[in-house]
Amino acid sequence: MLPLDDYVPYLLNRAGARIAVSFSEAVRPMGVTLPMWRALAALTDRDGQTVGELSSRTSIEISTLSRVLDGLQRRKLVERKRAEDDARVVTLRLTPAGRTMVRRVMPIAERYERVAIAGLSSRDVATLKRLLRALYANMDGLAPRP
Amino acid sequence: MLPLDDYVPYLLNRAGARIAVSFSEAVRPMGVTLPMWRALAALTDRDGQTVGELSSRTSIEISTLSRVLDGLQRRKLVERKRAEDDARVVTLRLTPAGRTMVRRVMPIAERYERVAIAGLSSRDVATLKRLLRALYANMDGLAPRP
DNA sequence: GGCATATATTTGCATTTGCAAATATATGCC
DNA sequence: GGCATATATTTGCAAATGCAAATATATGCC
Numbered sequence: 001m002l003p004l005d006d007y008v009p010y011l012l013n014r015a016g017a018r019i020a021v022s023f024s025e026a027v028r029p030m031g032v033t034l035p036m037w038r039a040l041a042a043l044t045d046r047d048g049q050t051v052g053e054l055s056s057r058t059s060i061e062i063s064t065l066s067r068v069l070d071g072l073q074r075r076k077l078v079e080r081k082r083a084e085d086d087a088r089v090v091t092l093r094l095t096p097a098g099r100t101m102v103r104r105v106m107p108i109a110e111r112y113e114r115v116a117i118a119g120l121s122s123r124d125v126a127t128l129k130r131l132l133r134a135l136y137a138n139m140d141g142l143a144p145r146p
Numbered sequence: 147m148l149p150l151d152d153y154v155p156y157l158l159n160r161a162g163a164r165i166a167v168s169f170s171e172a173v174r175p176m177g178v179t180l181p182m183w184r185a186l187a188a189l190t191d192r193d194g195q196t197v198g199e200l201s202s203r204t205s206i207e208i209s210t211l212s213r214v215l216d217g218l219q220r221r222k223l224v225e226r227k228r229a230e231d232d233a234r235v236v237t238l239r240l241t242p243a244g245r246t247m248v249r250r251v252m253p254i255a256e257r258y259e260r261v262a263i264a265g266l267s268s269r270d271v272a273t274l275k276r277l278l279r280a281l282y283a284n285m286d287g288l289a290p291r292p
Numbered sequence: 293g294g295c296a297t298a299t300a301t302t303t304g305c306a307t308t309t310g311c312a313a314a315t316a317t318a319t320g321c322c
Numbered sequence: 323g324g325c326a327t328a329t330a331t332t333t334g335c336a337a338a339t340g341c342a343a344a345t346a347t348a349t350g351c352c
Contacts, residue, residue, distance in 0.1 A: 001252065003191045004184065004203070008262050008271070009165045009255075011278040014205045016162035018285045019155045035338095038150065045149045051301060057150070059160045064339055066302055088300045088347045106147065109155075116154050118284050120277065125154070128277045131270060132157040138264050139164045179308095197331060207310060212332055234317045234330045 012135070023112050027105055031075070035060050035068045037105055040077065043094050044102050050089040077101050158281070169258050173251055177221070181206050181214045183251055186223065189240050190248050196235040223247050 004010050024034045032040070038058040043049060045057075051069065055062040069092065072078040077098035083089045094102070117125050150156050170180045178186070184204040189195060191203075197215065201208040215238065218224040223244035229235045240248070263271050 001190070004187045006275065007255065007259055008274060009169060009258055010184070011275060011282070012158065012162040013166055015278045015282040016158040017205060018282055020159055022285055023155060038156070041150045044147070059163060061340060063302070090301065109153065112155055113153055116281050116284055119280060124273070124277060127270070127273055128154060129152065129157060131266060131274045132161045134265060135262050136157070136161040136164055138262055139168055210309060236331065
């Protein structure tokens with residue numbers, strides 16, 4: 001039997017959790033949480049996503065995301081608007097303040113990326129990203145059925 | 147600026163969270179949660195650890211772990227005992243029922259390991275483990291100061 | 293057009309979490 | 323030995339989470 005710290009799922013969660021805790025602490029002074037940052041970053045990638053799209057993209061559970069959006073909206077970083085073509089969906093847009101916040105937090109995110117991969121060759125980094133995507137995809141079939 | 151899904155911290159959390167959710171679901175019928183399983187597995191590696199040791203080893207926050215242990219003790223899978231030499235610490239031991247539970251859950255854990263790394267060469271798996279350990283170590287300096 | 297069914301989002305509620313305070317014991321110093 | 327300080331664990335409490343139910347809107351069929 002493998003010791004706990006030879007299991008990929010454990011190693012993965014352990015590393016992920018540590019980075020998450022550390023990054024959260026770093027951005028707290030700016031008044032954003034990690035899920036908030038994920039939402040802001042994903043909206044920077046593509047503005048005007050719906051709540052459902054953003055949920056898939058960020059892997060934030062949709063009811064949790066709804067409340068994260070409450071916070072972002074209250075702080076006027078994000079705008080919610082019922083879509084014109086399909087009023088079941090709500091589209092999300094960064095406000096100018098939201099974009100400013102992204103510009104302020106981005107350097108921290110980049111610093112954490114750099115710290116995380118410090119000492120790894122760029123080849124290693126490429127491999128790591130590839131493997132993490134593969135792992136995620138591998139779990140597709142086993143995810144809770146909708 | 148990188149899109150969200152090129153950031154290592156994001157890829158890491160995403161993959162880790164998906165495996166965690168899926169595994170949790172798989173072991174729920176046996177009445178164990180993921181943190182419970184981690185504790186049981188770590189105690190299988192080495193019996194008689196203290197609560198603090200187990201907390202570091204599993205990366206479960208110590209007050210959370212204390213409550214996880216409440217559950218494991220209530221279900222008679224783990225025994226708590228004040229250490230004889232230093233009565234500040236509590237040592238933890240698997241009961242026979244605890245060992246039985248480990249034997250029952252182990253195949254599921256092994257299946258998840260296999261599914262996670264499906265399609266990866268054994269070289270890739272070795273690389274992945276090495277990189278995940280490196281990442282974890284890299285965050286050492288940035289972790290919240292004690 | 294009106295009703296039944298489908299999809300998207302939010303809200304209610306119970307559970308889990310983590311920090312900080314409380315408790316228990318140990319060690320060092322007088 | 324007794325008190326001050328240090329270490330280990332548990333408990334109180336508030337915040338975050340996820341599931342399921344409630345709400346809002348759409349679509350298909352008659």
